Amino acid sequence: MIYQGNALSVANNGEGIAILTFDLKDESINKLSGAVIRELQEAVKAIQSEQGLKGLLITSAKDVFIVGADITEFHGMFAKDEEFLVNMNQEVHALFNAIEDLPFPTVTAINGLALGGGCEVTLTTDFRVMAEKAQIGLPETKLGILPGWGGCVRLPRLAGADNAIEWIAGGSQNKADAALKNGVVDAVVPAERLEAAALDMLDRANAGELNYQARRDEKRGPLKLNAIEQMMTFETAKGYVAGKAGPHYPAPVEAIKVIQKGAGEGRERAQAIEAKAFAKLAKTDVCFNLVGLFLNDQLVKKKGSKYEKQAAAVERTAVLGAGIMGGGIAYQSAYKGTPILMKDIKEEAIQLGLKEARKLLSKQVERGKLTTEKMAEALSNIRPTLSYGDFGEVDLVVEAVVENPKIKGSVLGEVEAQVGENTVLTSNTSTISITRLAQNLKRPENFCGMHFFNPVHKMPLVEVIRGEKSSDAAVAATVAYARKMGKTPIVVNDCPGFLVNRVLFPYFGGFSLLVEQGADFERVDKVMEKFGWPMGPAYLLDVVGMDTAVHANEVMAEGFPERMAREGKTAIQVMFENDRLGQKNGKGFYGYEEDRKGKPKKVSDDQAHALVKQVVAGQKEFGDDEIIARMMVPLCLETVRCLEDGIVGTPAEADMALIYGIGFPPFRGGALRYIDATGVAAFVELADKLSAELGPLYAPTDKLREMASRGESFYGDETRSTQHQA
Incomplete structure (x- = not known):
């Protein structure tokens, strides 16, 4: 054994090849914490001191290669000053350069995810061999930073500036075939042949078949682009990426600038540029918040995973109420592999639901994310029905009929009589109390809320609502099903509006007060969109639908009268009373026209402004x-x-x-x-x-x-x- 640590080991395979294996103890994944980097420094020194070596193979003993740096360390680390962060990155650069400069050929065997710092480790070696199902990428810009351990320097020199910009600015995970096509890896093989293929590459390099020194020269020198090519590549990319990222996310454009500034430089100078830019971005509020978001997301996933482990299997499901919402739920379930019955009392509603599912699946085929065979398979997972015939076999039912407590209560009571004793019933309600809906059920412990957001296929959240009598088993099964559907479930307790709508309607209340005091609703939208919301409150109300908003507001006012009940009419009620329901009927706070893709496009509407004047009680200028x-x-x-x-x-x-x-x-x-x-x-x-x-x-x-x-x-x-x- 050349080196043995807690996270990695180095052994001579008996033929002069040092095999450096990442295998972080007591963890299911490999990640690059400060302690792991220190071990890697010790391991590289040991490799440099070992006599008789003629190659290095870097590999992983886990299902992943390395998922990246340890993000739990970021907040503490980034709180330090820029000089510390620059020095920290330069220390890692020195380490990675030492791997790159070893006096014999080097190769990485990428068996699973190689992301962020993990990807940057692979870029240090002369060659990379990748398993067919592995993925690789540099997602740092999604955290408000840029690749700081050589990604902005080595990737453009291996893959070309265009490909590197796309990978780094987009922060995407890339499949093996894309990595091979872009020149990021040298071979793609089945997982069982990975190590053999990597060792063969070292043999060929030592035999002179593969020129590993030429590969190093390429990575250590300037980018091979003349001045005009550089200008065309970088200026075009900056404009395009700035438009896509928006003004609140500086990292993607900053990454392009770093590649551009380092393009004419050798390795060390380019790395110094990268280290300085990384440190600057790491100190921003955007980075702080996006790192916090990642950590929050990990906590939510961990909680979801805990529920999932306690859940009974959910293998067959049903949705009550077809239409757009039911069709969306059926599509999502079927697309993710869980067969679903879709029941309605009307044939035309069934057809509408199937049409919605077919439309969404066709879009996946158009985008190349689904083959026609897979689409047919997904559609066969949806079984339309007008009766309860097969409901005795299902594990979980989602009720998605109209938002009316009497109708929902009646339908839930009806279906309870048709399902097995252990079947979980859920209601896709956005406002109605789960405890109230459970009142007439014989097995209220098997019932909870499962609130999807519209459109189902796009919105990642599912609120799982625990009523007073909901059992842990019902909640766990519902969380497990939501995760199976590719959603992020968050468990909340019952109250009017639950969590999201309860929080959203005071925001709309603030909007109504502003309008009453003379604020122009279009200006309020522009200000809030500039603040970072995807759409301003008036536009959002048009998307939600004025009828839905009025109903939900009544529920909130009844539940929280002290702060949410209002005297007199609001602008929302005026829109509703004048049949301006929003996008669903083409007129709300805005008018709607079809754009070139057939999607609704908002336009200013004088009639809406005239109607709003009915509720304006004053005229005040707001900053x-x-x-x-x-x-x-x-x-x-x-x-x-x-x-x-x-x-x-x-x-x-x-x-x-x-x-x-x-x-x-x-x-x-x-x-x-x-x-x-x-x-x-x-x-x-x-x-x-x-x-x-x-x-x-x-x-x-x-x-x-x-x-x-x-x-x-x-x-x-x-x-x-x-x-x-x-």
């Missing part, structure tokens, strides 16, 4: 910051209340639900992280100022005041106070 405060404070406060009331278990789950459910700007990290960034005390002060004028919707809770007085935050040590910019 952008004031609009943001008036919109965000009620939403954030309701999130706080949901956490305090035990509706949601943790700040991480609350923030992830808002990001996945209503498109809260990811780079701002979620409502509770937004409060932390503002500073709890500063946020309470702002809320008090607004509530003095606008009432209970803006009033902080007692517990939030206590947190402010004690200098506490929702995320504890992770928090750093920053100033949000509009």
